[in-house]
Amino acid sequence: MSLLEIKNLHVKVDNHEILKGIDLTVNAGEVHSIMGPNGSGKSTLAQVLARREAYDVTEGQIIYNGKDLLEMKAEDAACEGVFLAFQYPVEIPGIGNAYFMRSALNAVRKYHGLDEMDAMDFLPLFREKLKLLEMDEKLLNRSVNEGFSGGEKKRNEILQMALLEPKLAVLDETDSGLDIDALRIVAKGVNTLRSPDRAMIVVTHYQRLLNYIVPDFVHVLVNGRIVRSGGPELALQLEETGYAVPA
C-alpha cells in the first residue's frame, strides 16, 4: 500500500480553481519533487496536504496511510505524521523555541498514547538536533522565529521535522531565501532524515536544491495539473528548457 495516494484532486481558493485534477502516488522511502512556475499550485498542494481549512477541496480524494486525509483536522494530520516545512515560518512572540517544540512533540506523543517528555529528557534530544542543523544554542530560548534571519527560520523548520520525525514531510520552497552555506546545511539535515519509512515531497522553484537533495521522482506542475513526471534528470532538463510543455 502506498503511503500517500492523491486522486483527481480539485481545489478552489476564493472560488478560483487552483488545482485541476492532481494524481500522485508516493511510497514510503521515496523523495518526490514538485517543480513548476509561480502560481502553478505547488504551495496550494502543500497546504492542502497539511489540511489548511481555507482551501476548498471540490473533488477527488487523498488517502494517507490508509486513512482519508481530507477527514482530518490540521492537528490530527500532524499527529498522524504529516509535517509541513513552511515557506514563510510564522513568529510566535513570547514563546520560547524549546518550549514550543516540546509542546508540539508532547501533543504528538499524547495522541499516540505515549508519556509526555519532561524538560530534562527533552533538552539533550533538542541539543542533538540543533547540532545536526548547525544552529546556535541561543535559539533554544528565543521566541519562535522572532528576530530569526531567513536562513535561521528555514533551519528551524527542519529542526522541528527532525524532532517530530514525521512519516510524510512536505517541504514548501525550503530553499528560497537561503544562501549557499545555509542551503547545504538544510539539505544535510533533510538527507539525514531520509529513511525507508519516511516519504518527502519537496516543492521548489529551482533545480538548485535538487543538487543537494536528490529526488527519486520529479513532477512538473503547470496551471494546476501535473504535466510531466520523470526521474532526477527531468529537473536538469527543465533548467535548460524552462517549464513550457514540450510540443
Added chain:
Amino acid sequence: MSTNLDTIRDLAEREYKWGFITDIEEERIPKGLSEDVIRIISAKKQEPEFMLEWRLKAYRHWASLEKSQAEPKWANVKYPAIDYQNIVYYSAPKQKPKLESLDQLDPEILRTYEKLGIPLTEQKMLAGVAVDAVFDSVSVATTFKGKLAELGIIFCSFSEAVRNHPELVKKYLGSVVPASDNFFAALNAAVFSDGSFVYVPKGVRCPMELSTYFRINAAETGQFERTLIVADDGASVSYLEGCTAPIRDENQLHAAVVELVALDNAQIKYSTVQNWYPGDKQGKGGIYNFVTKRGKCAGVNSKISWTQVETGSAITWKYPSCILQGDNSVGEFYSVALTNNYQQADTGTKMIHIGKNTRSTIVSKGISAGHGQNTYRGQVKILKGAQGARNYTQCDSLLIGDKCGAHTFPYIEVRNSSARMEHEASTSKIGEDQMFYLRQRGLKAEDAVSMIVNGFCKRVFRELPMEFAVEAQKLLSVSLEGSVG
C-alpha cells in the same frame, strides 16, 4: 516554566470552579446605608472614636455625591444603575468572639479555603507565604503572625490594626487615597469592614510573600475591604492578593481601597490575580469590581511595583497608580486584563511624577474575546519640579474573534521640558496563520490560542512570583474557554 498542556485542557473544560457556596451561619445587618448603619459597623468592630468620625465624614461626602448623581460615568463600561439601598453592608461568619488559634475557626471556612487551594493550617502552608483570609466582610485567619512578629513585621486584619496599632492607622489611613478621593473610595471609607494591614519596620526585608485571599460568600452583600501597607525606611515587602466568589445570578458590588506607602529606600511589590465570578456566557451575574489602588513613593529611592492579572469580574474599573514624590523613586505597572463573553474592563494606571529623576514603566496587555470590551486608560503626569523624569509605556491589545473590542485612552501631561516619554502601542488579532502553524505541529486549537495568549502576556507574567505565574497562565486558559469555534 512547566505548564502542562494537559492540566490546562482539563481546567479549560471546567466551568468557573470557584463558584460554590459555603453553608455557614452568618451574621448580617439589614440592607441599606445610613449613618446608623455606619455606627453599627463601627460598634461591631469596637472601633475607637476617631475611626467612627472618619467613617461618618466619608459617608456624608459619599451621600452628597450620590445625591448629585456624581457616580463616575466616564469609564467605558455599561451597567444598570446600582441601588445602594439594596445592598447588605456587613456580613460575617458567626464564630466565637476571639480566636485563640486556627483550630477554633469554623471548619466549614477552613474547608472552603482548602477547596480554593489555600490551606490555612500553617503546617500545610507552602513555605514562604503568609496568608490573611478575608471571608465576606471580615478577616478570618492570618497565618505566620508569630514568625513575622519576631522581625517586627505587623501583618494582621485591618480591624486588629485599628485596635492594636491605632497610631499607625491614624497616621497612614487615607494618606494616599483620601476618603473624599472618588465616589467608590468614599463609599469604601464609610463602610469598609476589614482587610489587611502590613507594616514593615526600618531596614527589614520581609522574608516571605504576604498574601490576602478574598472570598465573597454571602448573597446580596457588597464587599468593601481596605488594605494598607507601609514599608518604613529601607524596608521591602512582596504582597499577593487573590479573589474568588460564588456563582450568583445577581451582580455583586466589590469596592475596595488599597493604599501603599513606601518611605526612603523602601520597596513594595504588589501582585494581584483577580478572579471574581465573571458572570455566565450570556453576561448574567458577576462581580462589579470598582477598586481604587494607589501607592505613594514618599521617600527617596523608593519603589512601588504593581502587577495585576485581571481575568474575572463582570466589570472591572481599576487604576493602580503611583505618586512618585521622593527623588529617584520608581513606579511600575504591569497588567494583563482579559475579557471574554460579556465582560467589560476599563483599567490602567496613573503615574504622577513629582520628585526629581523619577521613573515609571507601564506595560499593559489587554485581551478581548467573545463580546468582551477591554479599555486601557492611563495617565502619565510630569509636574514642574520633576526634573529628569522618565516614562516608558507599552500598551498592546489582542483580539480573538470579531465581536469584541479593544480601546486605548492614554493621557500624557508634561510640565517639565527635561522629561523623556516613550509610548508604544499595538493592536493585533490572533492570526489564522499563527493558529495554522501551531496546529500543523499537533497542538489543538484551544491549546494554540492559549500558547499565543501566554506568549503575548509573557512580559507581565515574568513579574509575578513563580507560584502566581503558573496560576495566572492556567487561569487565562480557563477564561478563554469557548473563545475559539
